[in-house]
Amino acid sequence: MADVKPPEIASNIKKKLMYVNRKAPYGTIYALESLEVVLISAAFEQDVSLAFLDDGVYQLMKGQNTSGIGMKNFSPTFKALGDYEIKKLYVEKESLDERGLKPDDLMEISYEDEDEGFAKKPSVRIVNRSELTQIMAQQDVLLNF
Amino acid sequence: MKLGILVNEGPYTHQASDSAYHFTKAALEKGHEIFRVFFYNDGVNNGTRLTVPPQDDRNLQKAWSELADKHKLDLVVCIAAAQRRGILDQDEAKRHGKNVDNIAPGFRISGLGQLVETAMIAERLVVFGD
Numbered sequence: 001m002a003d004v005k006p007p008e009i010a011s012n013i014k015k016k017l018m019y020v021n022r023k024a025p026y027g028t029i030y031a032l033e034s035l036e037v038v039l040i041s042a043a044f045e046q047d048v049s050l051a052f053l054d055d056g057v058y059q060l061m062k063g064q065n066t067s068g069i070g071m072k073n074f075s076p077t078f079k080a081l082g083d084y085e086i087k088k089l090y091v092e093k094e095s096l097d098e099r100g101l102k103p104d105d106l107m108e109i110s111y112e113d114e115d116e117g118f119a120k121k122p123s124v125r126i127v128n129r130s131e132l133t134q135i136m137a138q139q140d141v142l143l144n145f
Numbered sequence: 146m147k148l149g150i151l152v153n154e155g156p157y158t159h160q161a162s163d164s165a166y167h168f169t170k171a172a173l174e175k176g177h178e179i180f181r182v183f184f185y186n187d188g189v190n191n192g193t194r195l196t197v198p199p200q201d202d203r204n205l206q207k208a209w210s211e212l213a214d215k216h217k218l219d220l221v222v223c224i225a226a227a228q229r230r231g232i233l234d235q236d237e238a239k240r241h242g243k244n245v246d247n248i249a250p251g252f253r254i255s256g257l258g259q260l261v262e263t264a265m266i267a268e269r270l271v272v273f274g275d
Contacts, residue, residue, distance in 0.1 A: 013265045033186055033226060040257040044265065141264045143151070144272050145186075 015140040016047045021056035022144065025075065026066065031059050032074055034145035039077075042084035049088035049139075050081075051132060053095045060091065060106040060124065075107065082111030082123055090135060093128045148172055149267030150182040151260065153274035155190035156205040157198070162191050165273035166208055173216050180267045181219040182209075183260045184252075186274070189232045192222040194249035206249045213251030220252045221259045 019038050025031045041048050052060060059075070066073040081089070089109060096102065103126050112118040127135065136142060150169055154161035169179055184191055196206050213220050222232055231247070234254050238246040248254060264270045 015265055017261075017264055029186065036225060037185075037257050037260060041261045041264075043258070044261045046261070046265065141270050142272070143264065143270070144274055145153070 014046060016049070016138065017041055017141045017143065018049045018051055018136060018139040020051045020053070020136075020142055020144045021059055022054040024055040025059045025061075025064065026069060026071055030145045031056070032072075034143075035074060035077055037143065037145075038081070038086065039084060042086055045085075048086050049090060049135075050086070051090045051092070051136070053092040053132065055095075055099075057091055057095045057099065057101060057106075060089070060109070061101075062105060062107050078107060079109050081109065085111075087111040087121075087123050089124045090127050090132055091124055092132050093126050096126070147178045147180050147266070147268045149180050149263035149270040151263070151270060151272045151274075152182065152184045152188035152191060153186040153272065155187035156196065158187075159275055161273040161275065162188065162205055162209075163203070165271075166205065166212065168271065168273070169218075170212060173212075179216070179218055181221055181259065181263045183263055184220070184222045185226055185257075185260060187230065189222045189227040189230055192220065192227070192232055192249050192252040193247045195247045210249050210251040218251070222248070222252055222254050223260065224254050224256055227254055 019034055021031060021034055023030045038048065038050065060078060064073050064075040091106065106124060109123045110120045111123050113121050150165055152162050152165045156162045169182060173179060191206060191209060194206060198204050209220060212218060228237070233241070233243055233246045234248040235246045237254060
């Protein structure tokens with residue numbers, strides 16, 4: 001990951017940025033390159049959240065193994081997001097249902113809550129389509145991948 | 146209005162770059178400010194000067210370069226995405242031991258921080274993708 005200097009001119013700007021992930025983790029590069037932007041944006045101290053819908057829900061599947069396709073398994077990076085102060089991963093319930101997936105099929109991703117003695121709390125929140133619509137409406141910027 | 150543009154697809158396979166170009170041009174003609182156009186994913190392929198489309202087709206790279214020249218646009222290609230796909234400026238070519246560079250006029254290579262900065266500073270970020 002390249003070194004990033006936060007912008008000097010914009011240090012007082014804090015926006016709600018949501019990364020919308022709609023594609024499976026492998027097959028195309030969108031998921032990996034989305035995650036690369038997510039990690040960079042953490043350096044800018046923005047209010048970052050991620051949404052997973054459509055085939056994007058597969059990005060969070062447990063037990064990913066890419067040895068057969070010769071690609072890097074980047075799924076462990078999602079577990080590190082808490083260390084980057086990224087604590088909100090919204091997963092659309094309908095997208096799980098449509099694919100026969102359950103919340104238990106997803107990785108356990110957590111963050112440490114500073115306000116509560118660094119207690120571990122889940123970062124993944126299952127929301128339905130109408131809730132996600134409302135959450136999206138509250139964002140300043142939506143980046144779709 | 147101050148706008149940011151994100152182009153996530155390369156030229157010709159997808160219409161995204163055409164749409165982004167037409168949108169950017171129209172916005173400038175209406176008097177809006179374009180803070181930056183950022184090229185990511187295969188969008189970085191818009192920034193090679195080595196494309197040679199048929200003469201009776203549009204030349205997207207040339208169109209972007211000319212628009213940048215006319216309006217002093219900041220066209221930024223993501224460095225990580227560019228390196229994967231073989232888009233290099235003189236410095237990057239030298240650094241990686243390649244004997245040519247191919248960045249098109251008016252484009253520059255920089256980091257993803259420039260995209261996040263665009264999202265922060267622009268009043269609207271308009272994303273063109275698949």
